[in-house]
Structures are given as structure tokens and as C-alpha cells.
Amino acid sequence: MKxxxxxxxxxxxxxxxxxxxxxxxxxxxxxGAGARGLAMGGAxxxxxxxxxxxxxxxxxxxxxDRDWQVAAMHAEYFESIAKYDYLSYAxxxxxxxxxxxxxxxxxGVDNILNTTQxxxxxxxxxxxxxxxxxxxxxxxxxxxxFHPNGNQKLDVGATAKIVYRNVGKFASGYGFGFDVxxxxxxxxxxxxxxxxxxxxxxxxxxxxxxEELSAVVNGEEFNPAPTDKMEITMPKLNIGIxxxxxxxxxxxxxxxxxxxxxxxxxxxxxxxxxxxxxxxxGGELIFQDMIFVRLGFNRFQTISDIEDLKRKVSFxxxxxxxxxxxxxxxxxxxxxxxxxxxxFYSNFFSLKLxxxxxRN
Numbered sequence: 528m529k530x531x532x533x534x535x536x537x538x539x540x541x542x543x544x545x546x547x548x549x550x551x552x553x554x555x556x557x558x559g560a561g562a563r564g565l566a567m568g569g570a571x572x573x574x575x576x577x578x579x580x581x582x583x584x585x586x587x588x589x590x591x592d593r594d595w596q597v598a599a600m601h602a603e604y605f606e607s608i609a610k611y612d613y614l615s616y617a618x619x620x621x622x623x624x625x626x627x628x629x630x631x632x633x634x635g636v637d638n639i640l641n642t643t644q645x646x647x648x649x650x651x652x653x654x655x656x657x658x659x660x661x662x663x664x665x666x667x668x669x670x671x672x673f674h675p676n677g678n679q680k681l682d683v684g685a686t687a688k689i690v691y692r693n694v695g696k697f698a699s700g701y702g703f704g705f706d707v708x709x710x711x712x713x714x715x716x717x718x719x720x721x722x723x724x725x726x727x728x729x730x731x732x733x734x735x736x737x738e739e740l741s742a743v744v745n746g747e748e749f750n751p752a753p754t755d756k757m758e759i760t761m762p763k764l765n766i767g768i769x770x771x772x773x774x775x776x777x778x779x780x781x782x783x784x785x786x787x788x789x790x791x792x793x794x795x796x797x798x799x800x801x802x803x804x805x806x807x808x809g810g811e812l813i814f815q816d817m818i819f820v821r822l823g824f825n826r827f828q829t830i831s832d833i834e835d836l837k838r839k840v841s842f843x844x845x846x847x848x849x850x851x852x853x854x855x856x857x858x859x860x861x862x863x864x865x866x867x868x869x870x871f872y873s874n875f876f877s878l879k880l881x882x883x884x885x886r887n
Contacts, residue, residue, distance in 0.1 A: 552760040553690055553702065553729055555634040555664045559583060560600050560613035562858035562877040563811070566847025568823020570783035570809025572767030573710055573720025578617040578879060581630045581670040584708035584722040584765075585684030588626040588672035591617050594882035602875040609636045613877075617670075625673035635663035641695065660695025682710040688729065696736055704729025704760065720785070722765040729760040764788040767807075782810035787825075794828040796840065809845075819849035821860070847875070854884025 561579030564571040575583040576590030578598040595618040602611040610633075617628035641658045672684035690702035708722040733756045767785030774780065787805050789795065795803035809823030826843035847860035860875040 552731065552758050553664070553666075553692075553704075553725075555611070556582075556632065556666055556688065556690075557724070557763070558611060558634070560615070560630070560632070560877070561598065561879075562600065562847050562860035562875040563819070563821065563849060565862060565875050566821035566823060566845050566849075566858070566860035567783070567809030567811060568807050568825035568843065568845045568862075569765075569787075570767060570769070570785065570807055570823050570825075572708075572722050572765045572783070572785055573718040573769045574767075574781060574783055577881070578615045578628060579613075579877070580617075580672075580684070581615060581628050581668050581686050582613070582632075584710060584720050585628075585670040585686045585706065586672050586682040586708040586710045586720070586722075588617055588628055588670060588684055589674065589682040589710075591619055591626050592883075593619065594886065595619075596879060596881045596883075598877065598879040600875065600877035602873055604871070604873050609634060615668075625671055628668075628670040630668040630670065632666040632668065633663060635661060637661045639695070660697070662694045663692070665691045665693075680712045682712075684708050690729070690731060692731065698733055698735045700731045700733040700758075702729055702731035702760075717768060717770045720765075720767045720769070724763040724765070725760045726762055728762065731758045731760070732756060733758070761790045763790070777815045779813040780810060781813065782808070784808040794830065796827050796829065817851050819851070819858075821845075821847045821849070851884075854881040854886075855879070856881070 559565055559569055560582040561575070564575055564579060564583050569583070571583050573584070575587040577587070578591070578596035580587030595616065597616045598614070600611075600613040603609065604611065612633045613630065615628060615630035617626060619626045638659045639662060641660050667689045668686050670684060670686040672682060675681060675683050684707070686706040688702075688704045688706065690700075690704075692700045692702070704725045705727050706722065706724050707726045708720070710721075711719045713719070735756065765785065765787050767783050769781060769783035772780045785807055787807060789803045790801065791803065792798050792800050793803040795805040797804040805827045807823070807825040807827075809821065809825075812820040823845045824842050825845070828841055829838050830841050843862060845860060845862035847858060849856060849858040856879040858877045858879075861872055862875075863872045
């Protein structure tokens with residue numbers, strides 16, 4: 528019950544206190560997709576090279592050079608209260624004219640208690656007025672990657688995003704925006720990745736059902752509609768560097784390290800009014816290109832300890848494994864919420880079908 532009420536509170540705050548520019552908006556698109564990237568703590572900005580690339584860096588799609596790929600992922604947060612799904616398809620265009628991908632994302636929470644009508648206009652409590660509703664965030668991503676001027680060392684990609692968000696009968700919103708990314712492959716086998724999310728800012732326009740949201744008790748109105756019906760998501764920049772180290776014919780290590788930059792003041796380790804910077808790192812141990820063991824650390828931030836009134840650093844650890852057989856890859860990841868001392872762990876499963884792998 529406490530968890531449900533917590534989600535209700537968070538959901539209502541999202542639109543009741545909406546500002547023109549939000550520090551956190553459309554955050555479901557920053558979760559990422561594919562258990563590989565999640566197990567590595569998002570350390571895939573310069574090395575994700577498959578159908579999951581639209582969520583990390585669309586430039587990585589350029590590694591798909593034949594046939595097509597399709598992928599799906601399912602995850603459940605906070606003891607299955609929230610459900611997250613991802614489905615994507617990618618295919619190279621004819622005559623080497625780049626790679627196109629389309630992806631669908633959904634994050635939903637069901638059976639949230641609606642207590643807006645619990646108290647009638649005279650101040651009487653009527654538990655029969657309690658109902659339930661669902662809140663869901665959807666996005667359709669259209670991605671394209673190519674080699675500018677035929678430069679094989681440089682991959683460039685872009686993603687157009689169409690967003691639909693629904694909060695039961697209370698509110699709904701539509702949004703759109705763009706991500707752009709690039710990966711440079713150096714002569715020394717180092718890869719440098721850049722991903723600018725919401726490059727032109729992502730704009731959401733909200734429609735609010737004031738009749739459903741509002742509650743009048745003893746002549747006083749509660750839950751009034753916000754004056755601003757538009758929210759803007761500011762850009763975020765992800766920068767990563769990686770390289771594959773071969774120990775022998777069977778064993779390889781692929782680490783990546785980098786920084787995430789939010790152009791807003793947050794609880795990041797380095798935070799200013801202009802930007803906030805937090806590091807990340809992760810790696811993947813590869814055995815015979817068939818078995819994968821992964822580890823990652825992300826979302827470093829400073830939090831206040833209520834008990835001793837001191838500030839401390841928290842981070843989000845993650846780990847996972849993967850197995851590949853020809854063109855079929857099954858990956859698993861586990862990670863917590865990133866809040867210090869949190870016991871909320873989430874499990875991620877993802878599946879990828881690569882037709883090129885079956886033809887080799």
C-alpha cells in the first residue's frame with residue numbers, strides 16, 4: 528500500500544508542479560534498453576553496435592551491415608509495480624546508404640489508488656469513492672545512422688522521438704525531440720562515443736482534466752490545474768571511451784569509462800547552475816564470443832544521511848551475463864535503484880535476433 532501511494536504522489540507531482548523547464552522529464556527514455564548496456568552501467572556509449580543502439584547512441588547502428596536485427600526487453604521495477612518494455616527492429620539500407628531502425632518503449636504502473644474524491648465537498652470521508660488508475664509513458668523512436676562523406680572511421684546517427692504520456696483520466700501529454708550521436712574509431716583501436724540527448728530540447732504539451740483532478744472540500748479547491756501546460760527537457764551529453772583488449776584467442780575484455788553531463792543543477796558529484804557531471808564505468812569479459820560477464824557503476828551522486836546529517840556518495844551498481852549462439856543472444860542484468868542503502872533490485876531480460884549470425 529505504501530509503495531502504491533508513493534507512486535501516486537510522484538505521478539501527481541509530475542504535472543501538478545510542472546514548470547516550463549524541468550530537471551527531470553521523460554526520464555523513462557534515460558533508463559536504456561538491452562540487458563548488456565544496463566549490466567555495464569550504461570558504459571556502452573562508444574561500443575554498443577546493434578539494434579539496442581537507439582537508446583545509447585544511434586551511431587552504433589552502423590555496425591549492422593547485412594540482413595536485419597530485432598530485439599525485445601522486459602523488466603519490472605520495485606517488486607513488479609512498474610513494468611518496462613522495449614521492442615526494436617533495424618535494417619541496413621541498400622547500396623550502403625546507412626542503417627534505419629524503429630523502436631517502441633513503454634513504462635507503466637497499474638492499479639494506482641485514486642483518492643481525489645475520497646472526501647466530499649462537506650468534508651466527509653467515503654471509501655467507496657476510491658478507485659484505481661494506470662499511468663503509462665510511451666515513445667516511438669526513428670533512428671538513422673551513416674558514414675559522413677564515406678568516412679569509415681566515423682559513425683554518425685540521429686533519433687527522432689515521439690512521446691505520449693498518460694496519467695489515467697487526469698492528464699495526457701504529447702512530445703517530440705531529437706537525439707544525435709557519433710562514434711570515432713581511431714587507428715589505435717580506441718573508440719570515442721558522443722551522445723547528445725534531447726539535442727534541440729524535447730517538448731511535452733499536456734492536457735489536464737481539471738474536473739477529474741480537482742477536489743473541493745468546504746469551499747476550498749485542492750489539486751488545482753497548473754498554469755503551465757508545457758514542459759521542456761533540457762539536453763544531456765554522454766561521453767565515453769573504450770577499447771577491446773585481447774588476452775588470447777578465446778578471452779577478451781572490453782571496458783568503457785566516461786561522464787554523463789546534465790545541463791541543470793542536480794545531485795551529481797560535480798554540480799553547478801550550468802551543468803552537473805557524474806562519471807560512469809563498466810566492462811565486459813568475453814569468452815569465445817559466446818559467453819559474456821559484465822559489471823558496471825553509474826549514477827554517482829551525493830545524498831544526505833538523515834541519521835547522522837552527513838552527506839555521502841551513492842552510486843548504482845549493476846552486473847549481468849549473456850550467452851550467444853549463432854544469431855541468437857540472451858542477456859540478463861540486475862541493478863538497484865541507485866539510492867544509498869536501497870534494497871530495490873530490478874531484473875532485466877533481453878533477447879536479440881541477428882539474421883547475419885545465422886548466415887555465417
